[in-house]
Amino acid sequence: ETGVTQSPTHLIKTRGQQVTLRCSSQSGHNTVSWYQQALGQGPQFIFQYYREEENGRGNFPPRFSGLQFPNYSSELNVNALELDDSALYLCASSLERFLETQYFGPGTRLLVL
Amino acid sequence: QQQVKQSPQSLIVQKGGISIINCAYENTAFDYFPWYQQFPGKGPALLIAIRPDVSEKKEGRFTISFNKSAKQFSLHIMDSQPGDSATYFCAASISLNFGNEKLTFGTGTRLTIIP
8 A cells, every 4th residue: 555645535526516635645755746537548647746836737727726735735626527527536646756756546536417 | 649559458368378568659758658557446556667778677577668769668467467457557758857747648458367
């Protein structure tokens, strides 16, 4: 098991609602990346936070936003949920953006009805 | 635009056989190529990775073969075991002065090892 934890594990929302997902990074890691994994697909990069600043963003609309706290834990917020937002949301923490040190959490399964 | 193409989508191999998964990339700026293993209900876990300065890297039963001119790389699992049954993703990234850019993943291969 990695030291990356995510909450909640599962979530059901309705279209138009807002959701907040949480990620606790591995001890000593200062970088958190968020990915969206649709069913049967590879993870897609949403954005990365490095030392509390957004450091790179994928092709996702502004209703996907995030935050990193001084203890390097992170939140992913999604506003105005759409049916296509149904997916597994993964966070991964690493040390100083080095992918060799990156560990993924187990993910949050979001279902939008 | 899918920058990393992975095949096959699914693969069934007998126990003790060799499993081979292939990936091709488009962006020549990619210089870090990892493979991830994902079990149901878990996040992806780094299995093995390679940089383009070598053509092959081996760790235990897992080997990456890399062909820079063809922009292709593959994962070979020797002596495949039922415990290897999982979904495998190739990925690619660009190195920065300090760290890496985002990972771009392939679409995944569901590997099943049968007795």
